[in-house]
Amino acid sequence: MTAATPKGERRRQALVEAAAGLLVDGGFDAVRHRAVAERAGLPLASTTYYFSSLDELVVAALEFHGNVEYENGKARLAALDGVEGDAAFTDLVLDLLLGPPTEEGDAEQVLLRYERLVATGRRPYLRPLMRRLSGQLHALLLEIFLASGRTWTAERVEEIIALVDGAVVNALIEISPDPRAAARRMLDKAMQPR
Structure with missing residues (x-):
């Protein structure tokens, strides 16, 4: 279902952001329908009005989250300057692969991120989206490595x-x-x- 009015589009977007x-x-x-509606501050029925299934809502949420991360990564790369050194590029790569660091520590956030990635394999309806998002991420990482002065190939990025x-x-x-510290050590090496 689609929202035909600006108000409907705003509500649909609020549901997508809440689900993300x-x-x-x-x-x-x-x-879950109830959790998404509560977080969005909308009636429970709105989740089934704007989305034909919970799977459709999950796809929209993953796509939204993936696009936000990608755009943030692009903006950070554009702001970087080669003089900042490897640390800034390493931070950007780790943030894209692990998510930005949190004050509480990274372990739980990173665990949830990897659980989502692994669980995606059990949801065939997500595979086309995840392939597209993965392709965008790989291309962005290649841009980051090239901007840091490394002439790496797409294959080298996959290895990293x-x-x-x-x-x-x-x-x-x-x-x-x-x-994050373990990943940083390996990435630095x-x-x-060579």
Whole structure:
């Protein structure tokens, strides 16, 4: 269903943003009709009025969240300047792959992010969207590495992502996990000239 009026578009967008927030905060299980409506400050019936299913709402929420992260990454890359050094580029790469750091620490946020990525594999309806978002992310990471003075290929970017993912998963099983620090160590090593 589509919203035919500006008010309808605003309500639909509020539902999408609320669902995206719930997805980030609690994963797929947190996105329920009632929770989305409450977070958006709208009647419960609005979720089924603007979306034919919960799956459709989840797709819209993931797409919204992915596009916001992508646009934020593009804006940060445009603001960077090669003189800032590797640390600024590394921070940007980690923020794109792990999400921005939080005051409470990264372990829970990163765990939720990886749970979402893995759970996407069990939701075939999300695969086309996730392939598109993944392609955008890979292209942006390649731009970041090129802007940092590295003449890397798309294949090298995939290796870096796999390296960060492995470091994060290994860090998450530690007693006091610090996935961002583990990923930074691996990324710093990988960014050294070969």
